[in-house]
Amino acid sequence: MSRATVRVEVPGDSLFGPENMPYGIFAPPGGEFRVGVRLGEFVLDLAVLLDDPAFAQPDLNSFLAQGPTSWRVVRERLRELADSPLPAEAVHAFDSIRTALPVRIGDYVDFYASLDHATNLGRLFRPDAEPLLPNWRHLPVGYHGRAGTVVVSGTPVVRPCGQRRTDSGAPEFGPSRRLDIEAELGFVVGTASRQGEPVSVDDFGDHVFGVALVNDWSARDIQAWEYQPLGPFLGKSFATSLSAWITPLAALARARVPLPPQEPEPLPYLLGTDDHGFDIDLAVTWNGETVSRPPYARMYWSPAQMLAHLTANGASIRPGDLYASGTISGPERDQRGSFIELSWGGIEPVTVGDAPHTFLTDGDEVTITATAPGTAGRPIGLGAVGGTILAAHEPGPQEFRSAG
CATH class of the missing domain: 2.30.30.230 (Fumarylacetoacetase, N-terminal domain)
Structure with missing residues (x-):
């Protein structure tokens, strides 16, 4: 038959x-x-x-x-x-x-590779100092995230609780009041490397299979209190959303673009003969309204440089490992890939619908999409990544007591 x-x-x-x-x-x-x-x-x-x-x-x-x-x-x-x-x-x-979730993720690393984003946050957090810290132009700054809380697009995100600094300087515990997004591009590792053997910039295509959109949800008030001296922790680890669809690098062959000028010249281990960025345009919608269009082509550090730095000390990579670019932002206000930038720390609200918004409120929905030049001469799409904010679970005093 x-x-x-x-x-x-x-x-x-x-x-x-x-x-x-x-x-x-x-x-x-x-x-x-x-x-x-x-x-x-x-x-x-x-x-x-x-x-x-x-x-x-x-x-x-x-x-x-x-x-x-x-x-x-x-x-x-x-x-x-x-x-x-x-x-x-x-x-x-x-x-x-x-x-x-398209891959079983063993390790997740988040970078900070956008010059525009790093400059904006530097101006917000250190208004009387240089926006960029001394190391920023010498290496792709990153941190090790929590692989176990990477969730597939569409999974609701519960507002996190944690310690926040009060006006008096003392901490209090409660739901984040400055819940934010980070529009990012993720890179999915295919083939493994051996521990002790760094991956060079030119070996990027031998190890990375493809890309997927990422939203690294961020609790800015929790993060601000906890991140010194060791960096992001509870303010980032509660949820990271990953698209359900991974676009293979082969589909992005015509989206390759030169990197922006890197000054000073990076150290030799961060240089390659065919390094490149990608011409990928993102769009961020907040409750159905487009509020930002971040351009990935402006990213300062390339995905190959991120991988080379990630493994420079001999750290190994495995199939399914994920690393992300960090927030993608451009020089214009409507190109900022986080709401802390878009609202300039909460003092310049964004009109969404008929109401002013700064950070996320319960019930808000955020979706990130993207397009890139395709090999057939027409645009291709990356799978969307989205999520809706649910109210926090606030434990009562009895829930902090030991069961014994």
Whole structure:
């Protein structure tokens, strides 16, 4: 008996045509989670199409570990199949599926790679000093985040509680009053490196599989009290949202752009023969209204430099590891990728709907999208990342007492 087939029709102006085909983890109605790619308004089941057990897994790690040759072969095969009738059981409507975190993340690192963002925060936090600290132009500043609280797009975010400094200087405990976003680009590691062996700038493409949008939610008041001298902790670790879809680097071949001038010249381990940035334009919507359009092309430190610095001391990377760019901002107000910048520390409210807003209130919804030049000469889209703020869980005094 012949199998039923369907042909996937993709409009010419789709942001998810065959030149894109981002990977994710999905479950069809009544089915288990497995690997799929998005094509137009459909998701293709790779376990059915390619008969490979790596694609029947609930995360992409097994496929990522196969390395660049396998990534290229699979991508070429999928693009061929996209032009042919496909088994009906391998094709699912995008609006009928459920998504999950696309990778099993072992480590998560967050950088601080935007000159505009770092300058803005320096002016806010240190108005009487140089905006940039002395090390900023010499290395990609970063910190080790909490992999266990990276969640897939669409997961609600509970307002965090923590210590905040009061006007008197003494701390108090309670829900964050300055809850913020950070519009970022994440980089998903494919192949591992050995501990003790740094990854060079020119080996970026051998280790990184693709990119995904990130929102690193931030509690600015908690962060301000706790971050000295060791850096971000509870103000960042409560939630980081990751898109359900990872765009392979191959889809961004025409989005590569030169880096902005780096002065002084970085140390030799941060230099490569083919380093580059990406021409990716983000859009931040707050309760359905676009409030910012951060440009990734202005980022000072490249993703390859971030990876080289991350591993410069011999730290190893593994399939599924995630590192993010830090907030993406431009020189104009409507290009700022965080609300602390957009509202200038809360003193210049942003009109959302008919009301002034500074930081996030309960019930607010934020969605970040992005486009980039595609290999077919038309834009491609990155999978959106979004989340809604829920009210804090405020423990009563009895919840702080030991159960014993």
